[in-house]
Amino acid sequence: MLATGLGLGADSLRIEVVEWVFWHFRAEVFPMDKSMNAILIHNDDNVVTTTELLQAGSVARYQKDEVVVEIVSREEIPKFHKIAVADIEKTKPVYKYGQLIGEALENISKGSHVHDHNIASPKEKS
Amino acid sequence: MKFQGYPRPDGKIGTRNHILILPTVACANETCRIIAENLPEAVSLVNQNGCGEVNVNRKITQTVLSGLAANPNVFGTLMIGLGCELNQIEDMSEIIRSKTNKPLEGLLIQEEGGTLNTINKGLRIAQNLVREASSCQREPFDLSHLTVGIECGGSDSTSGLVANPVAGRLSDLLVDLGGTAMFSETTEIIGAEHLLAERAASPEVSRKIFEIVERREKQLQSVNEDVRSGQPSPGNKEGGLSTIEEKSLGCIHKGGTSPVMEIVEYAENPESKGLVIMDTPGYDVLSVTAKVAGGCQVIIFTTGRGNPIGNPIAPVLKVTANKDTFVKMKDNTDLYFGEVLEGKRSINDVGDDLLEEVILIANGKRTKAEVYGFGFTETVMSRACDYV
Numbered sequence: 001m002l003a004t005g006l007g008l009g010a011d012s013l014r015i016e017v018v019e020w021v022f023w024h025f026r027a028e029v030f031p032m033d034k035s036m037n038a039i040l041i042h043n044d045d046n047v048v049t050t051t052e053l054l055q056a057g058s059v060a061r062y063q064k065d066e067v068v069v070e071i072v073s074r075e076e077i078p079k080f081h082k083i084a085v086a087d088i089e090k091t092k093p094v095y096k097y098g099q100l101i102g103e104a105l106e107n108i109s110k111g112s113h114v115h116d117h118n119i120a121s122p123k124e125k126s
Numbered sequence: 127m128k129f130q131g132y133p134r135p136d137g138k139i140g141t142r143n144h145i146l147i148l149p150t151v152a153c154a155n156e157t158c159r160i161i162a163e164n165l166p167e168a169v170s171l172v173n174q175n176g177c178g179e180v181n182v183n184r185k186i187t188q189t190v191l192s193g194l195a196a197n198p199n200v201f202g203t204l205m206i207g208l209g210c211e212l213n214q215i216e217d218m219s220e221i222i223r224s225k226t227n228k229p230l231e232g233l234l235i236q237e238e239g240g241t242l243n244t245i246n247k248g249l250r251i252a253q254n255l256v257r258e259a260s261s262c263q264r265e266p267f268d269l270s271h272l273t274v275g276i277e278c279g280g281s282d283s284t285s286g287l288v289a290n291p292v293a294g295r296l297s298d299l300l301v302d303l304g305g306t307a308m309f310s311e312t313t314e315i316i317g318a319e320h321l322l323a324e325r326a327a328s329p330e331v332s333r334k335i336f337e338i339v340e341r342r343e344k345q346l347q348s349v350n351e352d353v354r355s356g357q358p359s360p361g362n363k364e365g366g367l368s369t370i371e372e373k374s375l376g377c378i379h380k381g382g383t384s385p386v387m388e389i390v391e392y393a394e395n396p397e398s399k400g401l402v403i404m405d406t407p408g409y410d411v412l413s414v415t416a417k418v419a420g421g422c423q424v425i426i427f428t429t430g431r432g433n434p435i436g437n438p439i440a441p442v443l444k445v446t447a448n449k450d451t452f453v454k455m456k457d458n459t460d461l462y463f464g465e466v467l468e469g470k471r472s473i474n475d476v477g478d479d480l481l482e483e484v485i486l487i488a489n490g491k492r493t494k495a496e497v498y499g500f501g502f503t504e505t506v507m508s509r510a511c512d513y514v
Contacts, residue, residue: 039287041287049283049287049366051467078364078366079366079450080282080283080284080365080366080430080448081283081366082283082366082368096372096375097286097375097376099317099318099321099371099375100317100371101317101368101369101371101372101375102368102369102371102372114368115363115366115368116363116368116369119368119369120369121317121354121369121370121371122371
């Protein structure tokens with residue numbers, strides 16, 4: 001909308017696409033349902049962010065589209081940290097915001113804590 | 127929508143009405159402090175530089191100091207130097223004059239004959255400046271006269287989820303109203319530069335986004351360092367951020383969704399309105415200083431872990447979406463956005479409120495850091511290499 005206002009012509013489409021990717025989570029995620037305790041920012045993500053401390057064996061509950069997804073945490077996950085919602089093989093990408101945030105340093109099982117002990121910047125490793 | 131500001135002779139509009147007692151070299155810091163402490167609305171700052179520096183560093187010193195003097199929140203400046211330093215007061219005067227025609231005075235400690243004489247004469251000069259400034263009245267101005275700097279510091283996962291998107295909403299609103307939103311911290315766009323480049327208003331701006339990231343990475347490589355040895359910080363990590371890429375992807379939400387109109391060089395004034403990015407490191411005190419030198423009249427500071435810093439010239443408004451931090455560091459934190467995480471409000475609603483608060487701050491309401499009088503020791507500038 002802004003792009004059109006500025007008369008950027010062909011560029012505006014590109015900007016709109018980025019806007020969608022970027023702000024997708026705003027409309028979809030917030031305001032979030034109070035019964036949820038984790039947030040999936042983008043559907044391509046293989047991690048979600050917890051909104052409370054999860055003990056090992058407790059359930060992380062997040063919304064994907066209209067569906068509530070539950071995963072059991074394999075270990076304690078601190079508040080606002082990440083939990084894997086899929087198995088991530090060693091060297092494979094980790095996605096948050098629909099974007100690459102790092103690569104797995106080891107095989108990470110679904111339900112595990114994902115942090116600097118098991119992921120790193122892609123550049124750091126090269 | 128308007129704010130109440132102080133019109134300046136150079137056409138800019140201040141949200142504060144300070145007299146700046148400016149040390150042009152470190153040797154004048156204490157003299158400046160004593161003068162500023164004795165007059166209402168007078169502010170000063172610790173300048174570690176001004177001598178013992180090679181040309182590239184001297185230019186940084188001069189750009190930052192002249193930018194601070196030219197900031198619209200300053201009515202007028204009294205420069206104080208020593209006399210024998212590299213950063214000669216005549217040069218500083220010329221550079222400030224090239225940016226603004228506001229009142230400007232200067233004294234040299236060696237010429238006045240020591241600290242007491244300089245303080246005596248400086249107080250008389252500054253007293254007159256304070257009296258002249260006090261006759262300025264606030265008048266209503268469109269938000270197109272406002273440049274808001276957006277900083278994030280002590281980030282955690284809530285910063286990227288809520289606080290930065292809320293600041294981004296404010297940025298979009300301000301841009302739509304013809305104003306300028308400026309964010310910076312180049313080291314904290316690493317891993318997200320492709321998203322910003324796609325929003326660049328021109329191929330030139332797009333190219334520059336990649337260029338400033340590469341420049342900072344190469345500068346660190348030249349001393350065998352990697353940004354990742356200092357980023358993310360221990361507090362970022364405790365707050366759930368694992369890599370610089372993850373931190374950056376949250377950080378750039380401060381810039382909302384508007385096209386990136388310009389890449390502004392460190393501590394320089396932008397030429398464009400709309401959303402602009404200044405090339406700075408991610409170190410908060412430094413990055414805030416650079417944005418204020420670049421003309422920002424108000425700074426919004428999003429945080430997850432909490433942060434007390436201020437600035438002598440521009441109000442710094444602290445906002446967080448982390449409830450634990452807001453409760454624990456309430457005396458340092460102005461606004462809480464956690465209703466979004468609690469499912470009570472949307473990011474856009476809270477962003478609309480933030481714009482209202484920014485207007486109140488622009489009108490003169492003090493931020494918590496301002497009430498403490500923080501900022502004197504919190505002006506920090508970049509160095510290209512060691513002193514000589």
